[in-house]
Amino acid sequence: MKPMRRKALLFLAAALGSAAASVALVPQEGVAQMTGGQSLDILFPPRFGSWQIDPTVMPLEPSAEVRQVLAESYDQILSRTYVNAQGYRIMLSVAYGGRRNQGMDIHRPEICSPAQGLAVRQDTREAVLPLGPVELPLKRLVAGVGNRNEPISYWLVIGDGLASFGYGHRIALLKYGLTGHVPDGMLVRVSSIDGDNAQAFKEQDAFLRDLLAALTPEFRRHILGQA
Numbered sequence: 229m230k231p232m233r234r235k236a237l238l239f240l241a242a243a244l245g246s247a248a249a250s251v252a253l254v255p256q257e258g259v260a261q262m263t264g265g266q267s268l269d270i271l272f273p274p275r276f277g278s279w280q281i282d283p284t285v286m287p288l289e290p291s292a293e294v295r296q297v298l299a300e301s302y303d304q305i306l307s308r309t310y311v312n313a314q315g316y317r318i319m320l321s322v323a324y325g326g327r328r329n330q331g332m333d334i335h336r337p338e339i340c341s342p343a344q345g346l347a348v349r350q351d352t353r354e355a356v357l358p359l360g361p362v363e364l365p366l367k368r369l370v371a372g373v374g375n376r377n378e379p380i381s382y383w384l385v386i387g388d389g390l391a392s393f394g395y396g397h398r399i400a401l402l403k404y405g406l407t408g409h410v411p412d413g414m415l416v417r418v419s420s421i422d423g424d425n426a427q428a429f430k431e432q433d434a435f436l437r438d439l440l441a442a443l444t445p446e447f448r449r450h451i452l453g454q455a
Contacts, residue, residue, distance in 0.1 A: 261326060261412055262385065262450035268306035268322055276442035278313045279435060285309040285317070301325065310435065316420070318435045323415045337380050337417060341371035346378065350425065355381070357433055359440065364452060365390060370425055379428035380419040381436070387411030390453035414451060 263271060274281045306322040338352055350370035357364040370379045384391050388411075418435060422428035440448055 262414060262447070263304070263324060263412075264446070268304045268324060271443065271447050272306060272308070272320070272322065272439070273442050274308075277438035279310040279318070279438060282309045282311040282317060312435075316431050318432060319419050320439075321415075321417045321419075324412070325414075326412045336384075336415075337367075337369060337371070337382055341369075341378075341380070346371040346373050346376070349377070350379075355429070357436060359437065359452075362452065362454070364436075364440075368429060376421060377423045377425070378419050378421055379425045379432070380417060381429065381432045382415060382417035384413065384415050385451055385453050386413045388453070416451060 302323045302325045304322075304324040306320070308320045309317055310320060311317045338348060341348060348369060349372050352367050352369040355366045355368050357366055364383065366381050366383055368379070368381050370377065372378055391413075418432050420428045420431060422431070440452070443451070
């Protein structure tokens with residue numbers, strides 16, 4: 229096949245694929261909400277195990293511009309700081325989008341952290357959190373500025389399964405779009421201010437085990453991608 233003809237066919241295939249995807253992703257029918265229509269404030273308990281919300285830490289109020297972007301991207305956002313009996317603090321951030329989660333990809337920690345003035349000090353790597361008979365795949369990275377060092381762990385759920393950002397996110401949306409459905413999505417992120425990355429991730433794993441154990445069985449299945 230001549231190179232020019234091959235390029236033309238490839239271009240046509242790409243154009244047809246893009247057109248099909250755009251048609252398929254037009255919102256038609258939603259999937260069952262992983263939140264069950266409940267508030268994140270209720271689904272994530274204020275106290276569990278040795279952890280409780282730290283009343284001394286007040287969340288920062290974002291600017292009007294940032295609030296508008298968040299409102300256009302998500303249906304619910306939860307930001308809390310927990311502290312345990314030993315005084316170790318973990319920040320929990322959850323973003324949930326019903327039909328509005330296509331923009332979630334730009335809010336991944338690798339992009340958000342630099343936008344907030346934190347440099348990525350350790351590139352994203354994969355990790356696994358053992359949870360008895362199942363394992364939760366995590367993404368980990370380290371961000372920071374000056375003396376602030378912030379190890380971060382997170383995962384993404386799209387519809388009924390776990391997904392990755394980038395191509396993984398778009399493929400998950402396309403898969404549902406081809407069936408005429410629009411999936412919901414949730415980003416769960418934990419982080420801590422700690423100069424010892426290994427210790428921070430160990431504390432985060434303990435926090436996540438306690439947190440997941442405290443959730444209702446149905447909601448836990450959803451955010452573990454097991455629905």
